[in-house]
Amino acid sequence: MVKLSGGVEWALHCCVVLSAATEPTPATKLAELHDVSPSYLAKHLQSLSGAGLIHSTQGKSGGYLLTRSAADITVLQIVEAIDGATPAFRCTEVRQRGPLAASAESCTIPCGIARVMGDADRAWRESLGAVTVADLADELSSTAGPATLPRVNRWLQTGT
Amino acid sequence: MVKLSGGVEWALHCCVVLSAATEPTPATKLAELHDVSPSYLAKHLQSLSGAGLIHSTQGKSGGYLLTRSAADITVLQIVEAIDGATPAFRCTEVRQRGPLAASAESCTIPCGIARVMGDADRAWRESLGAVTVADLADELSSTAGPATLPRVNRWLQTGT
DNA sequence: GGTCTTGTACTCGGATAACACTTGTCCGAGTGTGCTGGG
Protein backbone atom coordinates (compact mmCIF):
# COMPACT_ATOMS: atom_id res chain seq x y z
CA MET A 1 0.00 0.00 0.00
CA VAL A 2 1.38 3.40 -0.92
CA LYS A 3 1.17 5.15 2.41
CA LEU A 4 2.57 8.39 3.77
CA SER A 5 3.88 8.67 7.31
CA GLY A 6 1.24 10.09 9.59
CA GLY A 7 3.80 12.48 11.02
CA VAL A 8 3.85 14.41 7.75
CA GLU A 9 0.52 15.96 8.60
CA TRP A 10 1.76 17.05 12.01
CA ALA A 11 4.94 18.51 10.57
CA LEU A 12 3.00 20.55 8.04
CA HIS A 13 0.68 21.94 10.68
CA CYS A 14 3.64 22.77 12.90
CA CYS A 15 5.41 24.64 10.12
CA VAL A 16 2.30 26.72 9.43
CA VAL A 17 2.06 27.56 13.11
CA LEU A 18 5.76 28.37 13.31
CA SER A 19 5.43 30.69 10.34
CA ALA A 20 3.38 32.97 12.58
CA ALA A 21 5.56 32.58 15.65
CA THR A 22 8.05 35.29 16.56
CA GLU A 23 9.80 33.52 19.42
CA PRO A 24 11.14 29.96 19.78
CA THR A 25 8.36 27.47 20.43
CA PRO A 26 9.12 24.25 22.33
CA ALA A 27 7.94 20.92 21.00
CA THR A 28 5.85 20.38 24.11
CA LYS A 29 3.68 23.38 23.29
CA LEU A 30 3.22 22.30 19.69
CA ALA A 31 2.19 18.82 20.83
CA GLU A 32 -0.27 20.22 23.35
CA LEU A 33 -1.75 22.54 20.75
CA HIS A 34 -2.39 19.68 18.36
CA ASP A 35 -3.17 17.11 21.05
CA VAL A 36 -0.64 14.55 19.87
CA SER A 37 2.11 12.54 21.54
CA PRO A 38 4.90 14.95 22.59
CA SER A 39 7.65 12.35 22.28
CA TYR A 40 6.65 11.28 18.83
CA LEU A 41 6.18 14.80 17.53
CA ALA A 42 9.64 15.62 18.88
CA LYS A 43 11.05 12.87 16.71
CA HIS A 44 9.60 14.45 13.57
CA LEU A 45 10.72 17.92 14.54
CA GLN A 46 14.22 16.49 14.82
CA SER A 47 13.91 15.37 11.22
CA LEU A 48 12.90 18.85 10.16
CA SER A 49 15.83 20.23 12.12
CA GLY A 50 18.19 17.79 10.46
CA ALA A 51 16.94 18.87 7.05
CA GLY A 52 17.70 22.49 7.92
CA LEU A 53 14.11 23.68 7.72
CA ILE A 54 13.79 24.67 11.37
CA HIS A 55 16.38 25.74 13.89
CA SER A 56 16.47 24.59 17.48
CA THR A 57 17.66 26.55 20.50
CA GLN A 58 18.18 24.86 23.81
CA GLY A 59 17.85 26.20 27.30
CA LYS A 60 15.03 27.58 29.34
CA SER A 61 13.23 29.69 26.75
CA GLY A 62 14.36 27.59 23.80
CA GLY A 63 12.36 25.88 21.09
CA TYR A 64 12.01 25.73 17.34
CA LEU A 65 11.94 28.49 14.75
CA LEU A 66 11.88 28.51 10.98
CA THR A 67 15.31 29.03 9.48
CA ARG A 68 13.99 31.22 6.69
CA SER A 69 10.87 32.91 5.39
CA ALA A 70 7.78 30.75 5.07
CA ALA A 71 7.63 31.73 1.42
CA ASP A 72 10.93 29.90 0.87
CA ILE A 73 9.82 26.58 2.35
CA THR A 74 7.82 24.30 0.10
CA VAL A 75 5.53 21.49 1.12
CA LEU A 76 7.76 19.11 -0.82
CA GLN A 77 10.75 19.95 1.35
CA ILE A 78 8.79 19.13 4.49
CA VAL A 79 7.46 15.88 3.07
CA GLU A 80 10.92 14.79 1.97
CA ALA A 81 12.42 15.74 5.32
CA ILE A 82 9.96 13.50 7.17
CA ASP A 83 9.38 10.76 4.68
CA GLY A 84 12.62 10.57 2.74
CA ALA A 85 13.36 11.61 -0.81
CA THR A 86 13.52 8.15 -2.32
CA PRO A 87 10.97 7.56 -5.11
CA ALA A 88 7.98 5.36 -4.30
CA PHE A 89 8.83 2.98 -7.14
CA ARG A 90 12.13 1.17 -7.25
CA CYS A 91 12.97 -0.71 -10.43
CA THR A 92 14.56 -4.08 -9.65
CA GLU A 93 15.58 -4.64 -13.28
CA VAL A 94 13.37 -7.65 -13.81
CA ARG A 95 14.28 -7.62 -17.49
CA GLN A 96 17.80 -8.74 -16.60
CA ARG A 97 16.56 -11.86 -14.82
CA GLY A 98 15.10 -15.17 -15.89
CA PRO A 99 15.78 -17.38 -18.93
CA LEU A 100 15.19 -14.59 -21.43
CA ALA A 101 17.22 -11.97 -19.57
CA ALA A 102 18.31 -8.93 -21.49
CA SER A 103 22.03 -8.24 -21.58
CA ALA A 104 23.32 -5.68 -19.13
CA GLU A 105 24.78 -3.45 -21.81
CA SER A 106 21.39 -3.13 -23.50
CA CYS A 107 19.93 -1.74 -20.28
CA THR A 108 21.70 1.60 -20.14
CA ILE A 109 18.40 3.46 -20.18
CA PRO A 110 15.59 2.71 -17.71
CA CYS A 111 12.82 0.44 -18.93
CA GLY A 112 9.46 1.84 -19.97
CA ILE A 113 7.76 0.86 -16.75
CA ALA A 114 10.37 2.61 -14.61
CA ARG A 115 10.07 5.69 -16.78
CA VAL A 116 6.29 5.86 -16.43
CA MET A 117 6.49 5.46 -12.67
CA GLY A 118 9.26 8.04 -12.51
CA ASP A 119 7.20 10.53 -14.49
CA ALA A 120 4.28 10.09 -12.12
CA ASP A 121 6.54 10.52 -9.13
CA ARG A 122 7.94 13.68 -10.66
CA ALA A 123 4.44 15.04 -11.25
CA TRP A 124 3.61 14.38 -7.61
CA ARG A 125 6.71 16.13 -6.32
CA GLU A 126 6.24 19.02 -8.73
CA SER A 127 2.73 19.53 -7.43
CA LEU A 128 3.97 19.58 -3.84
CA GLY A 129 6.90 21.83 -4.68
CA ALA A 130 4.62 24.50 -6.09
CA VAL A 131 3.07 25.28 -2.71
CA THR A 132 4.88 27.05 0.10
CA VAL A 133 4.17 27.28 3.81
CA ALA A 134 3.23 30.92 3.26
CA ASP A 135 0.56 29.80 0.79
CA LEU A 136 -0.86 27.46 3.42
CA ALA A 137 -0.89 30.24 5.99
CA ASP A 138 -2.66 32.58 3.57
CA GLU A 139 -5.18 29.90 2.76
CA LEU A 140 -5.85 29.39 6.46
CA SER A 141 -6.43 33.09 6.97
CA SER A 142 -8.91 33.15 4.10
CA THR A 143 -10.99 30.20 5.23
CA ALA A 144 -10.73 30.21 9.02
CA GLY A 145 -10.45 33.98 9.43
CA PRO A 146 -7.48 36.35 9.62
CA ALA A 147 -7.45 36.22 13.43
CA THR A 148 -6.70 32.50 13.56
CA LEU A 149 -2.92 32.54 13.36
CA PRO A 150 -2.41 35.52 15.72
CA ARG A 151 -4.68 33.81 18.21
CA VAL A 152 -2.62 30.62 17.99
CA ASN A 153 0.53 32.64 18.43
CA ARG A 154 -0.88 34.32 21.54
CA TRP A 155 -1.84 30.95 22.99
CA LEU A 156 1.69 29.68 22.45
CA GLN A 157 3.14 32.64 24.30
CA THR A 158 0.66 33.23 27.12
CA GLY A 159 -1.50 30.13 27.22
CA THR A 160 -4.81 31.91 26.85
CA MET B 1 8.30 6.37 3.91
CA VAL B 2 6.07 6.56 0.88
CA LYS B 3 6.68 3.14 -0.59
CA LEU B 4 4.98 1.14 -3.30
CA SER B 5 4.48 -2.61 -2.99
CA GLY B 6 7.22 -4.45 -4.80
CA GLY B 7 4.62 -6.65 -6.47
CA VAL B 8 3.45 -3.72 -8.57
CA GLU B 9 6.50 -4.03 -10.77
CA TRP B 10 5.89 -7.74 -11.31
CA ALA B 11 2.23 -7.16 -12.10
CA LEU B 12 3.07 -4.55 -14.71
CA HIS B 13 5.60 -6.80 -16.41
CA CYS B 14 3.13 -9.67 -16.38
CA CYS B 15 0.42 -7.57 -17.99
CA VAL B 16 2.78 -6.48 -20.76
CA VAL B 17 3.69 -10.10 -21.39
CA LEU B 18 0.06 -11.17 -21.31
CA SER B 19 -0.80 -8.51 -23.87
CA ALA B 20 1.22 -10.50 -26.39
CA ALA B 21 -0.08 -13.91 -25.32
CA THR B 22 -2.77 -15.63 -27.33
CA GLU B 23 -3.40 -18.57 -25.00
CA PRO B 24 -3.86 -18.78 -21.22
CA THR B 25 -0.55 -18.52 -19.38
CA PRO B 26 -0.16 -20.15 -15.95
CA ALA B 27 1.31 -18.21 -13.05
CA THR B 28 4.14 -20.72 -12.79
CA LYS B 29 5.42 -19.83 -16.25
CA LEU B 30 5.24 -16.11 -15.55
CA ALA B 31 7.18 -16.58 -12.32
CA GLU B 32 9.81 -18.66 -14.06
CA LEU B 33 10.14 -16.11 -16.83
CA HIS B 34 10.77 -13.31 -14.36
CA ASP B 35 12.67 -15.45 -11.85
CA VAL B 36 10.52 -14.54 -8.86
CA SER B 37 8.70 -16.48 -6.17
CA PRO B 38 5.82 -18.39 -7.81
CA SER B 39 3.64 -18.37 -4.69
CA TYR B 40 4.01 -14.68 -4.12
CA LEU B 41 3.41 -13.76 -7.73
CA ALA B 42 0.28 -15.87 -7.65
CA LYS B 43 -1.03 -13.74 -4.84
CA HIS B 44 -0.68 -10.58 -6.91
CA LEU B 45 -2.23 -12.18 -9.96
CA GLN B 46 -5.19 -13.03 -7.76
CA SER B 47 -5.51 -9.34 -6.98
CA LEU B 48 -5.51 -8.50 -10.67
CA SER B 49 -8.12 -11.19 -11.21
CA GLY B 50 -10.26 -9.81 -8.41
CA ALA B 51 -10.08 -6.35 -9.97
CA GLY B 52 -11.35 -7.77 -13.26
CA LEU B 53 -8.22 -6.96 -15.24
CA ILE B 54 -7.27 -10.56 -16.04
CA HIS B 55 -9.36 -13.69 -16.31
CA SER B 56 -8.35 -17.06 -14.94
CA THR B 57 -9.16 -20.49 -16.35
CA GLN B 58 -8.48 -23.63 -14.41
CA GLY B 59 -7.60 -27.10 -15.56
CA LYS B 60 -4.76 -28.62 -17.45
CA SER B 61 -4.14 -25.93 -20.07
CA GLY B 62 -5.47 -23.10 -17.95
CA GLY B 63 -3.87 -19.86 -16.89
CA TYR B 64 -4.37 -16.11 -17.07
CA LEU B 65 -5.50 -13.90 -19.94
CA LEU B 66 -6.33 -10.22 -20.22
CA THR B 67 -10.05 -9.55 -20.05
CA ARG B 68 -9.89 -6.82 -22.68
CA SER B 69 -7.58 -5.12 -25.11
CA ALA B 70 -4.26 -3.89 -23.74
CA ALA B 71 -5.17 -0.42 -24.97
CA ASP B 72 -8.08 -0.38 -22.50
CA ILE B 73 -5.98 -1.18 -19.42
CA THR B 74 -4.13 1.70 -17.81
CA VAL B 75 -1.13 1.52 -15.53
CA LEU B 76 -3.21 3.22 -12.85
CA GLN B 77 -5.73 0.39 -12.84
CA ILE B 78 -2.97 -2.15 -12.26
CA VAL B 79 -1.36 -0.11 -9.50
CA GLU B 80 -4.68 0.37 -7.73
CA ALA B 81 -5.53 -3.31 -8.07
CA ILE B 82 -2.31 -4.33 -6.33
CA ASP B 83 -1.77 -1.47 -3.98
CA GLY B 84 -5.25 -0.22 -3.19
CA ALA B 85 -6.99 2.95 -4.28
CA THR B 86 -6.76 4.80 -0.98
CA PRO B 87 -4.87 8.11 -1.19
CA ALA B 88 -1.38 8.23 0.31
CA PHE B 89 -2.34 11.08 2.60
CA ARG B 90 -5.12 10.73 5.11
CA CYS B 91 -6.25 13.89 6.90
CA THR B 92 -6.86 13.20 10.60
CA GLU B 93 -8.54 16.58 11.14
CA VAL B 94 -5.92 17.90 13.50
CA ARG B 95 -7.62 21.30 13.42
CA GLN B 96 -10.53 19.85 15.40
CA ARG B 97 -8.30 18.75 18.27
CA GLY B 98 -6.45 20.49 21.05
CA PRO B 99 -7.30 23.54 23.14
CA LEU B 100 -7.91 25.77 20.12
CA ALA B 101 -9.97 23.24 18.19
CA ALA B 102 -12.11 24.50 15.34
CA SER B 103 -15.79 23.73 15.54
CA ALA B 104 -17.01 20.77 13.53
CA GLU B 105 -19.50 22.83 11.51
CA SER B 106 -16.72 25.13 10.31
CA CYS B 107 -14.88 22.12 8.83
CA THR B 108 -17.23 21.24 6.01
CA ILE B 109 -14.48 21.74 3.44
CA PRO B 110 -11.11 20.00 3.71
CA CYS B 111 -8.27 22.04 5.16
CA GLY B 112 -5.61 23.57 2.94
CA ILE B 113 -3.06 20.91 3.74
CA ALA B 114 -5.41 18.10 2.80
CA ARG B 115 -6.27 19.89 -0.42
CA VAL B 116 -2.62 20.30 -1.43
CA MET B 117 -1.88 16.66 -0.74
CA GLY B 118 -5.02 15.63 -2.59
CA ASP B 119 -4.04 17.68 -5.62
CA ALA B 120 -0.63 16.03 -5.69
CA ASP B 121 -2.16 12.59 -5.38
CA ARG B 122 -4.52 13.43 -8.24
CA ALA B 123 -1.61 14.54 -10.40
CA TRP B 124 0.16 11.25 -9.68
CA ARG B 125 -2.86 9.17 -10.60
CA GLU B 126 -3.57 11.24 -13.67
CA SER B 127 -0.05 10.65 -14.88
CA LEU B 128 -0.39 6.90 -14.39
CA GLY B 129 -3.85 6.82 -15.96
CA ALA B 130 -2.56 8.36 -19.18
CA VAL B 131 -0.45 5.31 -20.04
CA THR B 132 -1.90 1.98 -21.16
CA VAL B 133 -0.41 -1.49 -21.28
CA ALA B 134 -0.39 -1.19 -25.06
CA ASP B 135 1.80 1.89 -24.76
CA LEU B 136 4.25 -0.07 -22.63
CA ALA B 137 4.31 -2.89 -25.17
CA ASP B 138 4.94 -0.46 -28.02
CA GLU B 139 7.71 1.19 -26.05
CA LEU B 140 9.29 -2.18 -25.42
CA SER B 141 9.22 -2.99 -29.13
CA SER B 142 10.88 0.30 -29.94
CA THR B 143 13.74 -0.01 -27.47
CA ALA B 144 14.37 -3.74 -27.15
CA GLY B 145 13.43 -4.65 -30.72
CA PRO B 146 10.16 -5.74 -32.34
CA ALA B 147 11.03 -9.42 -31.95
CA THR B 148 11.13 -9.30 -28.16
CA LEU B 149 7.47 -9.89 -27.36
CA PRO B 150 6.92 -12.64 -29.95
CA ARG B 151 10.01 -14.37 -28.64
CA VAL B 152 8.67 -14.22 -25.07
CA ASN B 153 5.35 -15.55 -26.30
CA ARG B 154 7.06 -18.46 -28.02
CA TRP B 155 9.01 -19.26 -24.89
CA LEU B 156 5.80 -19.33 -22.87
CA GLN B 157 4.24 -21.79 -25.30
CA THR B 158 7.12 -24.05 -26.22
CA GLY B 159 9.85 -23.35 -23.69
CA THR B 160 12.54 -22.50 -26.21
C1' DG C 1 -15.27 -47.15 -34.70
C1' DG C 2 -17.76 -44.18 -31.57
C1' DT C 3 -19.04 -42.85 -26.94
C1' DC C 4 -19.28 -42.79 -22.07
C1' DT C 5 -16.75 -43.23 -17.77
C1' DT C 6 -13.10 -42.58 -14.91
C1' DG C 7 -8.68 -41.20 -13.42
C1' DT C 8 -5.13 -37.95 -13.32
C1' DA C 9 -2.48 -34.02 -13.49
C1' DC C 10 -2.61 -29.42 -13.63
C1' DT C 11 -4.70 -24.96 -12.51
C1' DC C 12 -6.30 -21.22 -9.30
C1' DG C 13 -7.84 -19.56 -4.59
C1' DG C 14 -7.62 -18.52 0.15
C1' DA C 15 -5.74 -19.35 4.80
C1' DT C 16 -1.29 -19.33 7.35
C1' DA C 17 3.81 -17.81 9.38
C1' DA C 18 8.22 -14.67 9.16
C1' DC C 19 10.06 -10.29 8.44
C1' DA C 20 10.49 -5.24 8.15
C1' DC C 21 9.04 -0.85 8.92
C1' DT C 22 6.36 2.59 11.09
C1' DT C 23 4.72 4.06 15.38
C1' DG C 24 5.33 5.26 20.08
C1' DT C 25 8.25 5.98 24.31
C1' DC C 26 11.97 6.85 27.33
C1' DC C 27 16.11 8.80 29.49
C1' DG C 28 20.64 11.33 29.02
C1' DA C 29 23.50 15.52 27.19
C1' DG C 30 23.61 20.33 26.69
C1' DT C 31 22.39 25.23 27.52
C1' DG C 32 20.29 29.61 28.78
C1' DT C 33 18.15 31.73 32.89
C1' DG C 34 17.68 33.39 37.34
C1' DC C 35 19.34 33.60 41.98
C1' DT C 36 22.88 34.32 45.43
C1' DG C 37 26.79 35.93 47.49
C1' DG C 38 30.58 38.99 47.50
C1' DG C 39 33.01 43.26 46.31
Place this chain on the structure above:
DNA sequence: CCCAGCACACTCGGACAAGTGTTATCCGAGTACAAGACC
Protein backbone atom coordinates in the same frame (compact mmCIF):
# COMPACT_ATOMS: atom_id res chain seq x y z
C1' DC D 1 24.63 49.18 43.66
C1' DC D 2 27.14 46.08 40.32
C1' DC D 3 29.26 41.80 38.98
C1' DA D 4 30.87 37.03 38.99
C1' DG D 5 29.77 32.35 40.11
C1' DC D 6 26.61 28.66 40.61
C1' DA D 7 22.68 25.72 40.75
C1' DC D 8 18.58 24.76 38.42
C1' DA D 9 15.06 23.86 35.26
C1' DC D 10 14.03 23.46 30.79
C1' DT D 11 15.32 22.31 26.11
C1' DC D 12 16.72 19.10 22.32
C1' DG D 13 18.91 14.69 20.69
C1' DG D 14 19.46 9.95 20.04
C1' DA D 15 18.80 5.11 21.69
C1' DC D 16 15.13 1.62 22.94
C1' DA D 17 10.34 -1.51 22.63
C1' DA D 18 5.46 -2.55 20.60
C1' DG D 19 2.04 -2.71 16.86
C1' DT D 20 0.85 -3.08 12.11
C1' DG D 21 1.38 -4.03 7.31
C1' DT D 22 4.07 -6.22 3.72
C1' DT D 23 6.53 -10.29 2.18
C1' DA D 24 6.71 -15.06 1.50
C1' DT D 25 4.76 -19.76 1.70
C1' DC D 26 1.84 -23.70 1.81
C1' DC D 27 -2.01 -26.83 1.05
C1' DG D 28 -6.89 -27.66 -0.44
C1' DA D 29 -10.88 -27.04 -4.02
C1' DG D 30 -12.02 -27.24 -8.71
C1' DT D 31 -11.57 -28.29 -13.69
C1' DA D 32 -10.17 -29.62 -18.35
C1' DC D 33 -7.77 -33.15 -20.64
C1' DA D 34 -6.66 -37.86 -21.84
C1' DA D 35 -6.70 -42.59 -21.54
C1' DG D 36 -9.36 -46.74 -21.22
C1' DA D 37 -13.41 -49.68 -21.26
C1' DC D 38 -17.79 -50.67 -23.14
C1' DC D 39 -21.43 -50.74 -26.74
